[in-house]
Amino acid sequence: MPTSLTAGIVxxxxxxxxxxxxxxxxxKTADELADRTGLGEVLFGIFLLAGVTSLPDFAATLSAALDSRPDLxxxxxxxxxxxxxxxxxxxxIIYRKANxxxxxxxxxxxxxAALLIVLLALPLLAIASPQISVWGVHPVTPVLVVGYISGLYLVRSADTKPMWFPRHTRQTVPDTPTTENHGSLVTAWVSFIVLAVITGISGWALMESAKIISDQTGLSETLIGGLxxxxxxxxxxxxxxxxxIRRNALTLAxxxxxGTNCFNMLVVAAADVGYPGGSIYHDMAPIQMAWGLxxxxxxxxxxxxMVxxxxxxxxxxxxxxxxILVVYALALSLVVVSG
Incomplete structure (x- = not known):
């Protein structure tokens, strides 16, 4: 791992x-596997693609938590x-045919979306609660895990046995499996797994270099991590x-x-478990609550x-x-000023 600022930036x-x-x-690989496995874009996006694209977050966040850097x-x-x-x-903005x-x-x-709001509220409740922990883990953390698993069951039910349907219009793009001539299914799975490993390792290396940048530039860990x-x-x-979107797999997008944001709540739970100083919720700066809100x-x-x-x-x-673009711009301004 890098030790100098230049090496850290590189x-x-x-x-x-x-x-x-x-x-x-x-x-591309996920869209192909969604069609060939029969899971469809929604379920594949939630259960597999979301987890894989969250690997850099998981590796980076857990690395910082284990190193006793709660804000980062x-x-x-x-x-x-x-x-x-x-x-x-x-x-x-990129998809020009319709909203x-x-x-x-x-x-x-x-x-x-509703599940994400519920899961996001739980860490905020932990921050506002008394400083309690069991074996260094806040009681909210296992609730996060149970809530995520239970929520996925509800999402799966909404996809396989929906109780209502959105009105179909000319602009609606349904999840329709393609009939393209694909190669070996084993090759597709191997490619998916290899890409997952690469993103995970890169996420860990990214956070290790971010620690060096934070230490040697004097920038706050909140600014480095949040931006x-x-x-x-x-x-x-x-x-x-x-x-x-370019493959017209809008539901997958x-x-x-x-799905990634819901999975990231498991990353929050892992950070609390891996943090050696007790509950991570009570050792981080108040600005983190602002990010959740x-x-x-x-x-x-x-x-x-969507409604x-x-x-x-x-x-x-x-x-x-x-x-949301306006809200995010204001949020970044808040983090920069606070950092």
């Missing part, structure tokens, strides 16, 4: 590039979730989302973002957008996409 940049390149390949760990994962939601706004939330409407995506590492470790979500606000805005299903907004951008 390692950071190279790790970010590797994450972007691997992520661009992941979307939590600002990375919380900042990543806010960045991921912004990526949906960027994806809406993305309109075209990719599904009951499972609504359930995912630089958060955006870098979230880059797989951006490239996979854009790649999925949206479910990947929400901002993510809840942005998720709620997107949820309203309203505006076909076209100003400049063919949905009102929810424009609004």
């Amino acid at each position: 390692t950071f940049a190279l790790s970010a590039i590797v994450i972007v390149l691997a992520g661009s390949r992941l979307a 760990a939590m600002s990375n994962v919380m900042g990543s979730m806010a960045a991921n939601l912004v990526f949906l706004g960027i994806a809406d 993305l939330e309109h075209a990719a409407a599904s009951s499972s995506n609504l359930m995912l 630089f590492t958060a955006l870098a470790t979230s880059s797989p979500e951006l490239v996979t989302t854009i790649a999925a 949206v479910s990947n973002i929400f 901002i993510s809840i606000l942005m998720t709620a805005i997107l949820l309203m957008g 309203r299903r505006e076909v076209y907004g100003i400049g063919r951008i949905g009102f929810e996409s424009a609004l």
Whole structure:
């Protein structure tokens, strides 16, 4: 691992590039496996692609937590979730045929957004609660894990046995398996696993270099984690989302973002377990609570957008996409001023 500032910056940049390149390949492989396994874009995006694109976040956050850097760990994962939601706004700008939330409407995506709001509220309750822990772990942490697993069951039920359906319009793009001539299924799975390992290792290297940058530049860990590492470790979500849109796999694009953020709540739980100083929720700076509240606000805005299903907004951008971009810009300003 790097020890000098120059080596740290180079390692950071190279790790970010590797994450972007691997992520661009992941979307194609994931879309192929979603069709060939019969899981569909929603379930594959939630259960597999979301976990893989979260590996850089997982490796980076756990590395910081084990090194007793609570602000760096939590600002990375919380900042990543806010960045991921912004990526949906960027994806809406790229998809010009209609509002993305309109075209990719599904009951499972609504359930995912609602689940994310519930899971995001739990760490905030832990921060506001008395400083209690059992074997160094806050009681909210196992609740996070149980809530995530239970929530996935509800999302799966909403996808396989929906109790209501979004109105189908000309702009709606359903999840329809392609009939392309693919190669070996084993080769596809091997490629998927290799890409997953590469992104995970790159995420760990990214955080190790971020520690050096933070130590030698004097920049706060909240600023480093919430801005630089958060955006870098979230880059797989951006490239996979854009790649999925270009393949017209809109459901995969949206479910990947929400599914990744839900999976990131397991990253929060892992950080609490790995943190050696007791409960991580009570040792981090108050600004981390702001990141959680901002993510809840942005998720709620997107949820309203998916319910309203505006076909076209100003400049063919949905009102929810424009609004979350403004919220994120204000959030970054808050972090910079606080840092």
